[in-house]
Every structure is written in structure tokens, then in C-alpha cells.
Amino acid sequence: MKILIAEDAPSDRMLLRLHLEKLGHQVSEVSDGAELVEYFFEHSAEYDLLVVDLNMPNKTGVEAVNQIRAFQGGYDANWVPIIILSGSESDSDILRCIEAGADAYLIKPIQHKVLAAKLMAMTRLADMRKRLIAMNARLEALSTTDYLTNLPNRRAFEKNLQDEMAKSDRYEQSLCVAVIDIDHFKQINDTYGHEGGDVVLKELSRRLEKDKRAGDQFGRIGGEEFGLCLPYTDLENALIACERYRQLLTQEPYLYGDRRINLTVSIGLCEFTSENNQLELIKQADAALYKAKRTGRDRVVVMGVDNN
Numbered sequence: 001m002k003i004l005i006a007e008d009a010p011s012d013r014m015l016l017r018l019h020l021e022k023l024g025h026q027v028s029e030v031s032d033g034a035e036l037v038e039y040f041f042e043h044s045a046e047y048d049l050l051v052v053d054l055n056m057p058n059k060t061g062v063e064a065v066n067q068i069r070a071f072q073g074g075y076d077a078n079w080v081p082i083i084i085l086s087g088s089e090s091d092s093d094i095l096r097c098i099e100a101g102a103d104a105y106l107i108k109p110i111q112h113k114v115l116a117a118k119l120m121a122m123t124r125l126a127d128m129r130k131r132l133i134a135m136n137a138r139l140e141a142l143s144t145t146d147y148l149t150n151l152p153n154r155r156a157f158e159k160n161l162q163d164e165m166a167k168s169d170r171y172e173q174s175l176c177v178a179v180i181d182i183d184h185f186k187q188i189n190d191t192y193g194h195e196g197g198d199v200v201l202k203e204l205s206r207r208l209e210k211d212k213r214a215g216d217q218f219g220r221i222g223g224e225e226f227g228l229c230l231p232y233t234d235l236e237n238a239l240i241a242c243e244r245y246r247q248l249l250t251q252e253p254y255l256y257g258d259r260r261i262n263l264t265v266s267i268g269l270c271e272f273t274s275e276n277n278q279l280e281l282i283k284q285a286d287a288a289l290y291k292a293k294r295t296g297r298d299r300v301v302v303m304g305v306d307n308n
């Protein structure tokens with residue numbers, strides 16, 4: 001483990017360091033409470049455990065632990081276990097330290113075996129926490145990623161769009177949204193089977209991600225329907241971008257075994273205005289898409305918010 005010690009008495013600090021190093025840990029030191037807080041704020045991600053003396057100049061152990069826990073917001077990824085060391089056997093001191101956010105309290109002089117046992121328990125706690133954070137990250141990725149194409153799913157796309165709308169509002173920047181839909185996809189499924197259809201969906205997503213302009217965001221928002229968010233882009237430039245995407249998706253055939261599948265896509269495009277909420281914005285793009293389908297497919301249709 002990487003351990004940070006905060007102890008003002010040089011001899012105690014040195015003994016503790018030697019003992020922890022003997023147990024195989026990497027140790028850094030600070031010599032008072034204020035230094036601990038300042039140093040830890042900058043290096044919180046580097047440590048697995050803090051060992052903090054209760055009585056230190058400038059800031060007591062309790063004050064320092066309080067500030068560290070407040071800084072971490074309780075449950076963030078850089079949370080580390082904290083052991084407080086103290087000469088006091090008073091129950092109220094123990095309570096005060098645990099209430100402030102410490103996880104264990106050891107009475108000085110430290111018994112080496114007791115310290116080793118506590119370290120073992122703290123390591124277990126830290127490992128469990130790391131596993132929980134990793135699992136949460138995996139669950140978060142699963143819940144926001146489309147299983148077939150690996151693009152953001154509808155939920156994630158809408159969340160990204162919401163964020164971009166807020167930015168567009170705040171910085172008074174243009175933002176456009178498009179919906180891309182494969183034409184006659186049912187026929188592709190009917191001809192090549194569902195598996196063939198899936199291959200097309202995956203390859204189309206790959207092309208989008210590979211050649212997308214920096215900042216553009218895609219998501220799979222339906223079976224054969226993809227959302228496109230174009231931040232910092234006005235309608236005129238969004239139209240150019242959509243035409244480029246349309247060609248990108250249609251000029252080369254899609255390979256399924258030794259078969260070559262040609263397809264076209266229709267795209268509905270609209271611009272965000274502050275009167276539009278997110279649902280309406282996607283509806284506008286959908287309405288434009290519907291028009292593209294009605295007027296012959298294989299095209300981009302623009303829908304202004306006023307001419308719906």
C-alpha cells in the first residue's frame with residue numbers, strides 16, 4: 001500500500017515509517033494537520049491509506065480528517081481509509097475521530113501486531129471499495145452503451161444532448177440535431193436475415209465513429225435509427241455535415257460474407273433554439289426525417305423549428 005503519515009513528533013514519525021516499510025508498504029510523511037490537508041488535496045489519488053496523529057499543530061487530526069472527508073464528498077473514487085493515532089484512551093476522543101470520518105483508532109504507543117492487523121483490515125476495506133467503484137463503472141458503461149454497436153444508447157445520447165443544449169444556451173452557440181435512418185431496412189433483414197441486418201448496423205456504426213468530425217456525437221436511438229448531435233454548428237454547416245455523413249454511409253457496399261449490400265439512408269435535421277426542449281428537438285428532427293422518407297428517401301431534409 002502507499003501510505004501517508006501525518007505525525008508532528010519526528011521520532012514517532014520515523015519509528016512508524018520504519019515499521020510500515022518493514023511490512024512492505026511505501027510511506028510518505030507530513031508533519032502537521034494543515035500540511036496534511038494541503039498535500040492530500042493535491043495527491044489524493046496516489047494513496048491507499050492515511051495514518052494521522054490526533055494532536056498536531058496548525059490543525060488537529062480531527063479537523064484534518066473532517067476537511068478531507070468533506071473534500072471527498074463522502075463517496076468519491078479517491079476515498080481512502082484513515083487510521084487515527086492517539087495517546088488518549090478516552091471514549092469521547094475515539095467517538096469524535098470516527099464521527100469525523102476516521103475508520104480506525106489506535107492508542108499509542110502502537111503495538112506493532114495491532115497496527116499490522118489494522119492495516120490488513122484497512123487494505124480489505126480499500127480493495128472492496130475499489131472493486132465496488134470498478135463494478136459501478138462497468139454497470140454505468142453497460143447501461144449507457146448499445147450492446148450491438150457499442151455506440152451510446154438512447155438514454156446516453158439524450159443525456160449528452162441535454163448537456164450540449166445547456167452549453168449552447170449558456171455560450172449562445174448554435175447546435176443542431178439530426179436523426180439518421182436506414183432506408184428499407186426491413187428488406188435488408190428479409191433478404192439477408194437478422195444476422196445480416198446486424199452486420200450492417202455494426203458496420204454503419206463503425207463508419208460513423210471512424211470518420212466523425214471531432215465534437216459530433218452519435219447514439220443508437222432506435223432499431224435502425226441513429227441520433228447525431230452537432231455542437232457549435234449552425235444549420236448551414238450541419239446540412240453540409242449531414243450530406244457528408246449520408247455519402248459516407250452509402251457510397252461503399254456493406255459486406256456480409258461474400259455478399260455486398262447496398263443501402264441508402266434518410267436524415268432529418270433541425271436546429272436547437274431556446275424554445276425547444278430536448279424531446280421537441282428530437283421530434284422536430286423526426287418530423288424532418290419523416291418528410292425525407294415521404295419525398296423519396298436517400299436525402300437530408302431540414303426542419304426549422306418554425307416551419308414544422
Ligand SMILES: Nc1nc2c(ncn2[C@@H]2O[C@H](COP(=O)(O)OP(=O)(O)OP(=O)(O)O)[C@@H](O)[C@H]2O)c(=O)[nH]1
Pocket residue numbers: 148181182183184185186187189193194195196197198201222223224293297
Ligand atoms: N437486424 C436487426 N434488425 C432490426 C434491429 N432493430 C430493428 N430492426 C428491424 O428494422 C426494421 C425497420 O423496419 P421499418 O420500420 O419498417 O422501416 P424500413 O424497412 O427501414 O423502411 P423505411 O424506414 O420506411 O425506409 C424492422 O424489420 C426491424 O425488425 C436490430 O437490432 N437488428
